[in-house]
Amino acid sequence: MPAAPEIRILALGRFPEVTPGMDLPALILAAATDVDLTLAPGDILIVTQKIVSKAEGALVDLRTVTPSDLAQRWATAWGKDPRQIEVVLRESKRIVRMGNGVIISETHHGFVCANAAVDASNVAGHDLVSLLPRDSDASAQQIRAALSAALGFDLPVIISDSFGRPWRFGIVNVAVGVAGLAPIIDYRGQTDPHGYLLNASVLAIADELTSAAELIMGKLDGRPVAVVRGYPYTPAEGSVSELILDPARDLFR
Amino acid sequence: MPAAPEIRILALGRFPEVTPGMDLPALILAAATDVDLTLAPGDILIVTQKIVSKAEGALVDLRTVTPSDLAQRWATAWGKDPRQIEVVLRESKRIVRMGNGVIISETHHGFVCANAAVDASNVAGHDLVSLLPRDSDASAQQIRAALSAALGFDLPVIISDSFGRPWRFGIVNVAVGVAGLAPIIDYRGQTDPHGYLLNASVLAIADELTSAAELIMGKLDGRPVAVVRGYPYTPAEGSVSELILDPARDLFR
Numbered sequence: 131m132p133a134a135p136e137i138r139i140l141a142l143g144r145f146p147e148v149t150p151g152m153d154l155p156a157l158i159l160a161a162a163t164d165v166d167l168t169l170a171p172g173d174i175l176i177v178t179q180k181i182v183s184k185a186e187g188a189l190v191d192l193r194t195v196t197p198s199d200l201a202q203r204w205a206t207a208w209g210k211d212p213r214q215i216e217v218v219l220r221e222s223k224r225i226v227r228m229g230n231g232v233i234i235s236e237t238h239h240g241f242v243c244a245n246a247a248v249d250a251s252n253v254a255g256h257d258l259v260s261l262l263p264r265d266s267d268a269s270a271q272q273i274r275a276a277l278s279a280a281l282g283f284d285l286p287v288i289i290s291d292s293f294g295r296p297w298r299f300g301i302v303n304v305a306v307g308v309a310g311l312a313p314i315i316d317y318r319g320q321t322d323p324h325g326y327l328l329n330a331s332v333l334a335i336a337d338e339l340t341s342a343a344e345l346i347m348g349k350l351d352g353r354p355v356a357v358v359r360g361y362p363y364t365p366a367e368g369s370v371s372e373l374i375l376d377p378a379r380d381l382f383r
Numbered sequence: 384m385p386a387a388p389e390i391r392i393l394a395l396g397r398f399p400e401v402t403p404g405m406d407l408p409a410l411i412l413a414a415a416t417d418v419d420l421t422l423a424p425g426d427i428l429i430v431t432q433k434i435v436s437k438a439e440g441a442l443v444d445l446r447t448v449t450p451s452d453l454a455q456r457w458a459t460a461w462g463k464d465p466r467q468i469e470v471v472l473r474e475s476k477r478i479v480r481m482g483n484g485v486i487i488s489e490t491h492h493g494f495v496c497a498n499a500a501v502d503a504s505n506v507a508g509h510d511l512v513s514l515l516p517r518d519s520d521a522s523a524q525q526i527r528a529a530l531s532a533a534l535g536f537d538l539p540v541i542i543s544d545s546f547g548r549p550w551r552f553g554i555v556n557v558a559v560g561v562a563g564l565a566p567i568i569d570y571r572g573q574t575d576p577h578g579y580l581l582n583a584s585v586l587a588i589a590d591e592l593t594s595a596a597e598l599i600m601g602k603l604d605g606r607p608v609a610v611v612r613g614y615p616y617t618p619a620e621g622s623v624s625e626l627i628l629d630p631a632r633d634l635f636r
Binding site: 132133134135136137138139140141142143162164165166167227229230232234241242251252253254255292295296297298299300301302303304314322323324328331332333334335337338339341342344345346352353357358361372373374375376379380381382 | 395557
């Protein structure tokens, strides 16, 4: 009798408060050791954006920010901090919608999300907000390179953040940086068991991997890194840009 | 040294071709036995929509469908089957967008998705398309009730389907029916380790659970049911309606 195919999602141990300049790969190895977890070939590492941004110093001290008129008006209308709104505007390449106190904008990476992913949660210091890593693929690649060198095998890395979606309530984890695996699986051109040609089946695997990892991370537990073990990923350089919808095909520009 | 917290995603065995009137709970128990998997308290069952729709007979024989003028024109413009487009229009409460050959519409359940989730893939018979279950929460509840009675403990059930998203390329699994667990976790009002009041953190757990399950199901492997083991869900009656964004708050109506 064959055993049930299985994927495991494992949380590394708790992290110290991450501050700019810290050696994130070293902290990751220590957090694995803390829970007696030996990273192994085939593992995929999922790292929360927040600790990457903190280690890279992708933080803004709001005391250094002078709000523009638009930021000031929006903040007044919706009871927000005008300095934080100004940072949102600065991080935005394009405003997609403004309403209900939320700014949906496109970041310079091409992500469309609420408030340009500028976030005051889980940041030490009441006047600090975190930004997304400047080049989140490069951030993932740096972690991958350092850990792969230390471990002696290639360890793919996905950086995750929690984004809202239109139409559905609640946020889910998605990939914001990818290194070492193909972020999508394209079934187009293959046929199903009935011979039907699949024509719409491109799966956003990297997003599903980060959503799976979120289940073990939680929001309040201080476990910002997880391992997905047993998923047969496709090795590739990979880039989160593969997960961004071609504007020409996007009905919701 | 504490062990790494862990969640397991397990695939049940392969299913026979499901046809209307089949006893899906019995098939699920058999598919668990096939891979020596003993369902246990704390497990969450994720069931692909397609087999639920097939068992319920939520199928349309396109030979019985007369396309409307709109369906005919759209099908001609984009090289589609006008009868299938007619079914999409019938399954739609509201058209959200039409473009690039895709109809984004709101189903009577309140889901916004491509082509009202009408699907010709993985259906036996070239003139058959599948619909979403009429009342997908009730479908989940029926499976939950039958399996819970057979097993002697409560087994929450989520019915999943693959939906596209604006802005991001690729489809991901989401919940379309829920029974036996709270589909969201609301962190609002709680504070992070730095004392910051979380104000936007409502996690769509049921969607993340289905995305995790998709990783083990695949599209071509004939494994339409998975178990998530070790996730500390909140028992509740639950409804997928909790995952539908209040139209008043949706900037993308």
